[in-house]
Amino acid sequence: MSNTFEPEIVAFCCHYCAYTAADMAGSKRLSYPPNVKIIRVPCTGKVDAIHIMKAFQKGADGVYVAGCLEGDCHFKNGNLRAARRVQRVQALLDEIGIDSRRVEMITMSAGMGERFAKTAREFTEKIRELGPGPVKAAERDFGLSAAG
Template sequence: MSFEPEITAFSCIYCGYTAIDTAGALHLSYPASVKIVRLPCTGKLDALYLLSSFEQGADGVLVVACPLGNCHHVRGNERARARVEHVQELLKSIGLESDRVKMVFVSGGQGATVAREANALVTRVRELGPSPLGAAGHPASIAAQASVAPGRQLRNHVASGHGSLA
């Protein structure tokens, strides 16, 4: 049985989701294991959302935002980018792969880009294997189950204000 990564994709309701919708309209495919979560703006995306995704069983996270300089909420995508980079650094600091989290900036007509980036993330995460932070979501092994604790510790670290970004 091959491993199929679970990917949580956060998208703004403007360019990001329009690009995702365009991918569908063009019959471009990406795995059904990519689950879309719509946000009013990626600026609403908090580091805790990203970490909670792993805790809830995601193996990777994709953030789909408006192009830089073209956010409908002025600088929301810039704030999201800072949070994504922060979470990537946190993952590295505990010995996990930072490329489990990816952010792309697209205009509404870039459905092909979204499909390509989603497929690329799924391929990369498949190479990396299941996330140890969300091992409870994968009935793999007792050793994997024991590794859930670091994910909660990381989430608590961010929640305590050590990892928050304005």
């Protein structure tokens, strides 16, 4: 089963660094798994804990938030706030029995196309090993679909 499992991954990327790094990866033709789908935000400081939770609830198997390197945030400290929120979601996931490794905070600069591709590969691989997320697992085990 897990051999054929293709995870669905949502990446919230800030406009100034991670989204640009993703474009950079593209223009350098660096391959990374197509499982990663990017949602652009002005700053990772905008990524609400509820957005991450809803992503899981809608069917994501893994979510990561990608912002600027520490000290490089276009809005001073949005990336640091995002990192703390990610920690909070991790704790909440643990409490409800979902592996907290399914969510992660990653930082990179706009020029780091290589890093974008590498982290996308690594994260996808990790989620592949962790298996289907809550919604897909319920679908598989009980034929249920998500609410909300």
